[in-house]
Amino acid sequence: MQKKSRTYLLLLSAALLLSGCGINNIPRLDEQVKSAWSQVENQYQRRADLIPNLVATVKGYAGHEKDTLAAVVEARSKVGSMQVDAKLLDNPKAFQKFAQAQSQLGTALQRLMVVVERYPDLKANQNFLALQSQLEGTENRIGVARRDFIQAMQRYNTEIRTIPGRWWHSMLYSELPIRENFKATAERAEQAPAVKF
Numbered sequence: 001m002q003k004k005s006r007t008y009l010l011l012l013s014a015a016l017l018l019s020g021c022g023i024n025n026i027p028r029l030d031e032q033v034k035s036a037w038s039q040v041e042n043q044y045q046r047r048a049d050l051i052p053n054l055v056a057t058v059k060g061y062a063g064h065e066k067d068t069l070a071a072v073v074e075a076r077s078k079v080g081s082m083q084v085d086a087k088l089l090d091n092p093k094a095f096q097k098f099a100q101a102q103s104q105l106g107t108a109l110q111r112l113m114v115v116v117e118r119y120p121d122l123k124a125n126q127n128f129l130a131l132q133s134q135l136e137g138t139e140n141r142i143g144v145a146r147r148d149f150i151q152a153m154q155r156y157n158t159e160i161r162t163i164p165g166r167w168w169h170s171m172l173y174s175e176l177p178i179r180e181n182f183k184a185t186a187e188r189a190e191q192a193p194a195v196k197f
Contacts (some may be wrong), residue, residue, distance in 0.1 A: 022164050026173045029156040033179065036149035037089055043142040044079070044102060050138060051076045051109075054131045058116060068108075068115050075105040092180040109135070153181050 055072055079101045088094050116128070157178050159165035169176065 022159075023168050023172070025159050025165055026156075026169055026176060029152070029159050030173075030176055032152045033089065033149070033156045036145070036152040040142070040145040040149050041084060043138060043145045047105070047135065047138045047142065048076055048080055050131060050135050051105075054112070054128075054135060057125065057128045057131060058112065068111050072105075072108040072112050075101070075108040079105050089179055090177055095180050106139075109139075150181055153179055157181075 051072060082098055082101060084098060088098060113132075116132075160169040160173070160176070160178060
């Protein structure tokens with residue numbers, strides 16, 4: 001009986017020591033990264049869902065701005081045709097391609113907003129104003145979701161590069177890679193989008 005008690009006490013002590021040493025940090029941080037990425041995808045989907053309504057409203061007022069409207073629709077369809085899932089986080093090339101497609105969509109939307117400035121009746125239309133407000137709010141949410149994702153990614157990558165996380169990673173979680181983060185693209189970071197009329 002006393003031997004069983006010691007065994008249970010030893011197992012309990014080992015469990016307590018392991019739970020406090022960071023062995024679970026890597027999977028916990030990995031799940032935070034995945035959760036943060038899901039929120040980024042959620043906001044991108046919200047933006048994609050708003051675009052057809054926005055384009056239809058603008059088309060009613062500015063039908064002759066076909067090039068700009070076509071660029072928005074094309075960028076949206078390009079983003080919509082991409083296969084996006086959790087595996088995207090583990091593939092830096094696919095991740096970069098996805099980020100670039102989202103950047104192109106953002107640029108097309110900026111061009112559309114510049115076109116809208118030329119149509120006072122459109123700017124006063126309640127449907128357009130509501131859609132524009134929702135789109136602006138969504139763009140802000142995308143920024144927040146990206147920031148949260150970047151922070152989660154930073155915590156995860158730091159954990160698997162520093163001790164004791166580095167040891168746990170090499171012993172138990174070697175299948176979890178260091179992950180790529182968002183990078184600003186040249187067209188969005190260094191220059192304003194070109195608008196041609």
